[in-house]
Amino acid sequence: MAKKQTNNTVTVEPAKGKLGILLPGMGAVATTFIAGVLAVNKGLAQPIGSLSQMGRLRLGKRTGKVNKPLINEVVELQDLKKVAFGGWDIFKDNMYEAAVHAGVLDINLLNKLKAPLSKIKPMKAVFDKNYVKKLNGTHVKKSKTKMALAKAVMNDIKKFKADNKCDRLVMVWCGSTEIYIEESRVHKSLAAFEKGLQNNSKDIAPSMIYAYAAIKMGIPYANGAPNLSCDIPALVELAKMTNTPIAGKDFKTGQTLMKTILAPGLKARALAIDGWFSTNILGNRDGEVLDDPDNFKTKEVSKLGVLEQILEPELYPELYKDFYHKVRINYYPPRGDNKEGWDNIDISGWLNYPMQIKIDFLCRDSILAAPIVLDLAIFLDLAKRSSMNGIQEWLSFYLKSPQAPQGRMPIHDIFKQLHKLENTLRYLGGHDLIHHLGLDYE
Numbered sequence: 001m002a003k004k005q006t007n008n009t010v011t012v013e014p015a016k017g018k019l020g021i022l023l024p025g026m027g028a029v030a031t032t033f034i035a036g037v038l039a040v041n042k043g044l045a046q047p048i049g050s051l052s053q054m055g056r057l058r059l060g061k062r063t064g065k066v067n068k069p070l071i072n073e074v075v076e077l078q079d080l081k082k083v084a085f086g087g088w089d090i091f092k093d094n095m096y097e098a099a100v101h102a103g104v105l106d107i108n109l110l111n112k113l114k115a116p117l118s119k120i121k122p123m124k125a126v127f128d129k130n131y132v133k134k135l136n137g138t139h140v141k142k143s144k145t146k147m148a149l150a151k152a153v154m155n156d157i158k159k160f161k162a163d164n165k166c167d168r169l170v171m172v173w174c175g176s177t178e179i180y181i182e183e184s185r186v187h188k189s190l191a192a193f194e195k196g197l198q199n200n201s202k203d204i205a206p207s208m209i210y211a212y213a214a215i216k217m218g219i220p221y222a223n224g225a226p227n228l229s230c231d232i233p234a235l236v237e238l239a240k241m242t243n244t245p246i247a248g249k250d251f252k253t254g255q256t257l258m259k260t261i262l263a264p265g266l267k268a269r270a271l272a273i274d275g276w277f278s279t280n281i282l283g284n285r286d287g288e289v290l291d292d293p294d295n296f297k298t299k300e301v302s303k304l305g306v307l308e309q310i311l312e313p314e315l316y317p318e319l320y321k322d323f324y325h326k327v328r329i330n331y332y333p334p335r336g337d338n339k340e341g342w343d344n345i346d347i348s349g350w351l352n353y354p355m356q357i358k359i360d361f362l363c364r365d366s367i368l369a370a371p372i373v374l375d376l377a378i379f380l381d382l383a384k385r386s387s388m389n390g391i392q393e394w395l396s397f398y399l400k401s402p403q404a405p406q407g408r409m410p411i412h413d414i415f416k417q418l419h420k421l422e423n424t425l426r427y428l429g430g431h432d433l434i435h436h437l438g439l440d441y442e
């Protein structure tokens, strides 16, 4: 395609040259993502789970021959062969070593990718042990102020861009989940935040420092973990000022993916839900970090909000007023990245007759997360080339606790999220939206 696409209201700049994808946190998810893209580019595997690579979009009417081109035929997306990877971690391991340590991908596949993976080495991280209590990092930046750390990250970014001859960049946080904190004064405005960076405010987390550095430079930023990161007014303000798209929080993978598929269906049929108990066993480094109650609290809040929003008990008291929702994550090393998630759902039907649904999802955490990293990077780059700035709600589809503008309710129902994503892509491609009004489009 490689040309400017315009419709009446939006101009999409072409995806020329190379895209650099920057990842703070280069553990299981990041290495599975990078190795996956390299494997796809070598023809060793398919990018299963990625809409940007495999998804199609229906355009126009349902009569005659249905037109359903690939998404990248509707809007120009970055060519996967022209990407470079970089990032930061508190451990020095290169991407081959880190991928072997993570134990997600088969060693035979990793060995085929050893040369390019070994070349990717993490830069020194911005780290604060108070935010991730279970980890001890050695590969860490030292500076007197948090503002100096932000500037050091910006210097890293400039160097990476020059060394790798990148035309554009995006950043996706794949670092550990930080402890639970709530929005406070220092997060309320950009002025307060920048003062806090100078004064080393304890309420500014490392993930916020990376986010600040990226957004300040106009680099799109997505947050794959449940900690606040860019979900604060100060960084939303900065994103608007620098014309930068942002998205968060928390990749929607195993259990919550299932929840946001199933709950809208049960609600659509006006079935009552009395309780939803979810528990997991997980043995990777993420599981170890989440074994600390302060870090787990961040994840718990992210996971709990989902049902409340989908079921709307205040509007449907007879069906959902007293529903009980519990989420547990148990660190269990033998399973490594192969998480097992159990759900027990107590529902009631006609005349209050009780029924039960059981789910046992033997999933692979990073296998589900890697295509989300890819799509967020590719679509945020598209948003940037389309001059879209601030919170990109159309990417809520990928996120467990979608960031929404202040005063606006986030949408969790995966089908509503998909509809918004698809219509945004139609809009950017200059096509009519599908709205189900009238025979032409329904």
Ligand SMILES: NC(=O)c1ccc[n+]([C@@H]2O[C@H](COP(=O)([O-])OP(=O)(O)OC[C@H]3O[C@@H](n4cnc5c(N)ncnc54)[C@H](O)[C@@H]3O)[C@@H](O)[C@H]2O)c1
Pocket: 024, 025, 026, 027, 028, 029, 030, 088, 089, 090, 091, 102, 125, 126, 127, 128, 132, 135, 173, 174, 175, 176, 177, 178, 206, 207, 224, 225, 226, 250, 251, 252, 253, 254, 284, 285, 286, 289, 364, 365, 366, 368, 369
């Ligand atoms: N895998 C999934 O299905 C999934 C789903 C939703 C969210 N997440 C989130 O994605 C993140 C990554 O998950 P993972 O399984 O790759 O975990 P991981 O522990 O394997 O990797 C995280 C990496 O971040 C590094 N790190 C921690 N603090 C850092 C900092 N300040 N700067 C740079 N690096 C830092 C750690 O050293 C580690 O290598 C976690 O926050 C996790 O909760 C994962």
